Amino acid sequence: MRSSRAEKIKCRVLAAAALLFLTSHAAAQTASTPAAPPQVALCTACHGPNGNSQIPLTPSLAGQPKVFIENQLVLIREGLRDIPQMKGMLDTLKDPELVALANHFSAQTPAKPTGSINQEVFERGKALSAKMLCGSCHLPDYSGRQQMPRLAGQNEAFLAYSMKQFRDHAGLGRDTVMSASLFGLKDNDLADLAHFLANYK
Amino acid sequence: MKNRIALCGALIAVGLSQAIAQTAPPPPAWQQGRGTDQAASPLAPVAGKLTATPVSELPIDKLKLPAGFKAEVWSHGTPGVRAMARSESGKVYVGSRGLGRVYEISDNGKERTSRIVVDKLNQPAVAFHKGSLYVMAIDKVLRFDGIEQNPNVAPVDLTAKFNLPPEQHHNWKYIRFGPDGKLYVPFGAPCNICELPTQEYAQLRRYDADGSNMEVIGRGIRNTQGFDWHPVTQEIWFTDHGRDWLGDDTPADELNRMSKTGLNFGFPYCHANGIADPDVKKDKACEGVTLPVTTMGAHAAVMGLHFYTGNMFPAEYKNAMFIARKGSWNRTKKSGYDVVMVKANADGTNAQMTPFVTGFLDEKTDDFFGRPVYLMQMPDGALLLSDEQTGAIYRISYAKQ
CATH class of the missing domain: 1.10.760.10 (Cytochrome c-like domain)
Structure with a gap:
């Protein structure tokens, strides 16, 4: 439990750092780069490398269907799905940016489960x-x-x-x-x- | 006696299902009636889309219409758009699913802009009547008085007056004011197929505009999502969705005509052109049932119905019906995803259905590019067609070649 809380704090700090990085580098972004959308670092701070989460209550995004991610991002942004940890995170993002994030995470490879099986x-x-x-x-x-x-x-x-x-x-x-x-x-x-x-x- | 046995059977079934509720919960409404032969079926309701579709991704170039007709993008960027209503001054109000928004679309003659009037409602539909916008969700009725002059007007909550039943499934709304000034509201069956839990479902009602004087005008209506009044007879004609999980080609959706109030249109015992239900049985299932003017294809999802009264289209279209078919999910190969034109005699005989707008579906790949849902006639005689999947509205016009 303690380690999960420490993870959570770590992920919030990482997210904040990523947000800072984004803000300061926003001007340097070019529209033509087909690479990962700029917000990905912010997402993976909690949702894990490539969207494979290592925090128990934070879902993995890697390999999720594109429409599913798009729709959830919209529901969260519009306040129809209330997730305290996500509050405010998507406020400034427009639909095309959500679609780009959905494209990115749906294309990532989900990690194979490694937990012990009962x-x-x-x-x-x-x-x-x-x-x-x-x-x-x-x-x-x-x-x-x-x-x-x-x-x-x-x-x-x-x-x-x-x-x-x-x-x-x-x-x-x-x-x-x-x-x-x-x-x-x-x-x-x-x-x-x-x-x-x-x-x- | 037979009735008593059936009732007894039903009661036992209810008792049984309650007794085993812990281990075998009831299937969700859309899965009811799914037989063991369909257990491995991967068919499931098609995903709605909540993000705005960029203009460049709209399927406008794919659409095919008869010679002389043209479809163009009229507005876009309003995810989930469904039925439209137009105010006296030309504002267009649109309900939506998913995000539960009502949009107001303004037209300056060149381009359209939209704003959100209200959101977070449970699948709201709209109607405009005597200067007021009426918004009806599954569980709420709101009236926005003088909204054209006062965009931020606080709504009057009429919910309590309408006495809405609690079940949600198939109770998404389509509402219209009739020629009699009354508000017509459907209440769908809260299941795919079932004996009704209470008698307030599977019916079409009308109310006075303030919610008083409710009257049930038709029963046995599973899920109507579109109706209009015949321009000559003033009778109401409506579409109705057939049940699922009886196979790809049965039972068909319906186009019905209500020649008088109080008719029974068959649900849950009798479907389409007289098909007795194999799950919810009754002796002489189709006796006393008003059968459809025509069937409209199994699982096609018949939506908006509009009698064309404009002068822009050729004379043969006068008083003909345009019907949008949103498209199937409970079918191995997709069907519908189009707008058809139906001509019939005023008494409902000799109905003929022909394609009008196609191209939303690629039959070779089984991919679809949009889901046409509602039609609205503009003062110049052009038709607006809403596309729930892409959140766009197309304008269909005609010019002599």
């Missing part, structure tokens, strides 16, 4: 996922598509947290389809699913 929990999650038809929308390899996120290899704690959010807090900007899909599942069901998906290779 086989019993993993199997329970696998069976539940098959029963719940998660792979129907998120695809059988859980790589996601369009508006539906990649689940394979996502941080376990984030997956569990996120599913609870869907289950308990249906609302604006939150997908009612997903809320309905998780209706009635218990916390330990969600934990099983999260363990399976986070370790899915």
Whole structure:
């Protein structure tokens, strides 16, 4: 827990440094560079190298579908999805900049999961996922598509947290389809699913 | 007796589903009726897009229309645009999904600019009536009085007067004031296919403008997202979406005509041209059901319907209907994604459907470039067509060649 908090503080500091760097170098940016958008350093300070997060409750962005990232960035910027850690971060960004970020992170390679697997929990999650038809929308390899996120290899704690959010807090900007899909599942069901998906290779 | 058995079966089913709720939660509304044969199907609702699409990425060059017709970009940069309403002074108001915004689009004759009137609403639709903008979301009704003169006017909240039911699915709105000055509002079925949880769904209602004197004018209507009044008979004609998960080609969406109030249009027991539902069964499922004027293609997602009364288009289009089909998701190969023209006799006989705007869909690759949803006629007789996917509005005009 302590190390995760230290990580969080570190990531905020890094983000602030990246923001400073951006502001001072804004004039030097050229429109023609096809390289990573200038804000990427700000994102990866928390979301990890290439968007592979090392902070439990911060999601990985690498390899997420482009439309999914675009839509989430808009929802967060417009305040329809309330994420305290993201507050204000996107205020100045216009749609084309969000699209550029989505392009960038969707093209990154997701890191292979390296956590230790509890086989019993993993199997329970696998069976539940098959029963719940998660792979129907998120695809059988859980790589996601369009508006539906990649689940394979996502941080376990984030997956569990996120599913609870869907289950308990249906609302604006939150997908009612997903809320309905998780209706009635218990916390330990969600934990099983999260363990399976986070370790899915 | 049969009814009693059916009721008993339904009650047992409800009891059972409650008893096993912990281990087998109900499927989400759009998945209801999905049979075991479809369990491996990868079909899922198509993604909406929340970012503004740059003009250079709009599919305008792909669109194909009959000879003499032209489509051009009228406005853009308003993600999720759906139904439009025009004020006396020419402002165009547009509802949207996703971001839940209502946009006001101003036209100086050369170019269009937009601003957000209100946002964070639950899928709002718009109508303009006697100087006021009416905004209706799934769970809210707002009236902006004199908004043309006073852009920042605070809305009057009429929600309590309209007595809106709680379920959200299929209760996204399309609203219009009729020739009788009443506000017409659909209340969709809160599922793909189900016995209605309460009787306040799957119906079309009308209200006085202030929300009083509510009257249910039609039932058994699964999900209508477009209606208009016949220019001669003043009868209301409406589109209705058919159910999903019965296969690629059945049941079809509908174009219906309401010759009088109080008719039953079939949901959940009877679909399209008289197809009894295999999941929600009733003896003589289609008895007493008003069948459609014509079917409109399975899963095509029939949206806005407009009777053309302008003088710009050739005479053959006078009083013909234009209907936007947003396009399918519950189909192996996509279909719809176009605007069709439908001509029919005033009594609903002899309906003929022909393509009008195509090119939103590439049938070879199964890719789509836009989702046409609503039509609005301008004073010069041109049609505006909104594209929910790209957040653009196109102007369709005609010039003799």
